[in-house]
Amino acid sequence: MTTSTSSRGALILAGGRGERFWPWSTPERPKQLLPLASGGRTLLAATFQRALQLMPAERIVIMTNAALVAACERECPGAIVVGEPMGRNTAPAIAAAAAFFGDSDAFAVLPSDHAIDDEAAFVADFDRAFTLAAREPLLVTFGIKPTSPETSFGYIQRGAALSDRVHRVARFTEKPDLARAQEYVAGGQHAWNSGMFVWGKRTFMQALSVGRPAVAEAFAGMSFRRGDERAFEAAIGQVFSTVESVSVDYAVLEVAPNVVTIEAAFDWDDLGSWSAWARRQPVDARGNVTWGDAVPVDCERCVIVGDGAPTAPMGLQDMVVVTTPQGTLVCRREDSEQVRRVTEAVRARKGRP
């Protein structure tokens, strides 16, 4: 029942700005290019390596922003790396990248800014998704069992069961309020939307032509091959400047009738904060997570990153201390999801006369 690898492809989305890891993350080195994955790999490299267990490198398209093309090529040798002329959200990005796949191909869509450690379970679930997508015109999503009432995630409500761990999707809900998120977690019918998908190219383009006809039309008939990367970028440059910026969730998933969801058997973490990253890292005898030139003195349960010079907190508990040539962040672990407040303050300061 497994599809042959020759008809499989993957699109890795690697264009995010990833500012949650300021000051480690920079425009030149956003979250997906930081060594946040297990084994000290970048999240992008880890995503690529997972994809390589499903298909060869030449079937993998990396879509990023123009400034990161070279960095992504280093992380993903052999892949097709293309730079978006401008950010237009996921629906146009996926529709454009589909031009590298054949009409009868199925391809996975993989964000590159989260962590997954159980690669065997990942490969098994994606094998299953490719089989489903090859057999029927289905849009396959992956639902993550929610462990907390996150209000910044999208949720998938399961409908009728199709087979073990596979259901039709009853409804998508983006970023519910806390009360609703708590209901979802308690009710057991909802999963987090991981943002990973598998579908046939034809199935996807057809669903897009229903949800956003103009977007589908803009990329219809485009066909590119490995080696055409710069021609592709030139071709989509014009299209992107006029096409609607819209997510694949709004444009396709929330309107299509043929969406199914697999309850993921693998772990998943979106690493939304320094704290979230630290929870997956090894700790020292006093519970500290350290990276680089970190010199904790009498600290407990701290997250300490020293990139370039010694970072030496003394007598602290449950704090995040990160120093890079870009700047220094210090906050309580519990506040580390609010890093946006810091990046905004740093930008505001730059704007000062």
Added chain:
Amino acid sequence: MTTSTSSRGALILAGGRGERFWPWSTPERPKQLLPLASGGRTLLAATFQRALQLMPAERIVIMTNAALVAACERECPGAIVVGEPMGRNTAPAIAAAAAFFGDSDAFAVLPSDHAIDDEAAFVADFDRAFTLAAREPLLVTFGIKPTSPETSFGYIQRGAALSDRVHRVARFTEKPDLARAQEYVAGGQHAWNSGMFVWGKRTFMQALSVGRPAVAEAFAGMSFRRGDERAFEAAIGQVFSTVESVSVDYAVLEVAPNVVTIEAAFDWDDLGSWSAWARRQPVDARGNVTWGDAVPVDCERCVIVGDGAPTAPMGLQDMVVVTTPQGTLVCRREDSEQVRRVTEAVRARKGRP
């Protein structure tokens, strides 16, 4: 009664390593070369400017270590700046530098690592000390009214009164334990030893020849003039390699009978920690002391220094956060006197294979 300025001199001691302000302080830029004085001046420049109100620049000798000669020359234009071949504590340094003064001159000894803001009171007290030293063979010290039971300072116990705010010295006590320091503060008979002195060259050398004859002998008869700096350094190079390393307190003050003390009318702070420095700095609306590229987000009563890149603490109270290209320090304000623990940990880490 005032002595003419032509017979006055000053020796500014500027050789300290000053590690209490790590990571701002470095071997190349120790405490006395940091802009910790009021008006953003370096402590050395502020010391020099105070001395200039008592005598012209060419009567001021700056003694530092060889690596800091150029930096001290920039801070103290017109002064005689000499580099010690090695650290030998204060008695040899003063005996050597005395070679730039005449036998009938009086000179002040001024450490360069503390803060004094009331310059008028400083000048008046030193004028008085020079007058005393010119009239009688006295070793004049300056006592600071103690405001807390510091155990890292030396204390001067006052004896018989000679005139308003001038007493004979009954006894010196170095670094008492806390109980004794508390007694001293409560008793009202003790003052902190500021490490500043005024004496005639002849008076000093005579007292040294009693306390440490070999040290006095090693420098006896040496005479140098402005322009002789490098010859002076060569001459003392040999002497320093064999002379005893001993403080002027042990070698002279604790044994001489002719020591008097002036109750200082000026303020004085040894700036022994980040906290001590911050107490003398202006604060923002939320009580934060900031320097350089400091970007506090929702912080209160913090000390924030950003040298070279934005230093952005979020949601902190009563903390010290200092980032320089040399490293990052984070601790509670109340712990900032323990920075030595950090510098030792940073050094230990460098020694690792």
